[in-house]
Amino acid sequence: MREAPSLVCVKGTLCSCGSGRSSNRCHGDSRNEFARTQALAEARQAALLFPSVRLRAADALALAERIAEALSDREQIAEDVLADAAAAIDEREAHRLVSEWSAAYPDRWSSLCHTAADVDAAERELVKGALAAAIYERLPTPPELVVELELIEL
């Protein structure tokens, strides 16, 4: 994964993101923290909204399989487990996920990265979202859904 451009925000100087605004009115503004968090959350949720954001590499899918097997029932995936597993995904697979989505939605991705002020973090979140989707898709079907189907008059 490529290096994130570092944003140096020194009070009174222009923000290094290139917006032309002073840093304390741009990425140096602490009020932007909420927007940054939201932007990273949006990157994480891309896989929920876009079925194209899916892992394809066999080793990545095998990793999702192992994590799903270790989860009990519909348990949430621990954040540290997800982060470690996402970091273990092959760089080419991670790059493919990011480049395909960002090519399909270049303006959205650009805006999201700008708001997050950290391209690398946005990429990591998108990859974590794809991994989480693969894990959840491999959890056992809730029995109550199948029972409902058994009882339906077809």
Added chain:
Amino acid sequence: MALPDRIDEVAAALGRIEHVERVRALGGLLSRELPFRGLPRASAVLTESCTAAESDIEFARAVSTLSLVAYVRDVGSGHESLASVRLN
């Protein structure tokens, strides 16, 4: 055009090949769990459907569209419930 018809139309227009592929992928994963013990009818329906989704792209496309329609109706009924709670 009535709202349910509009929902069907929009759902069909939004459906892309990745939605169809996802239906097939999920069908493949569901197949691994089949049959469900003690649930023969459900297992038979799901086995037939997963096989059809894998072999017939139009069937998979229809499932994908219906899933979106069902989701929209589910969300819509949730909003109605919420509105009634607030009114009460």
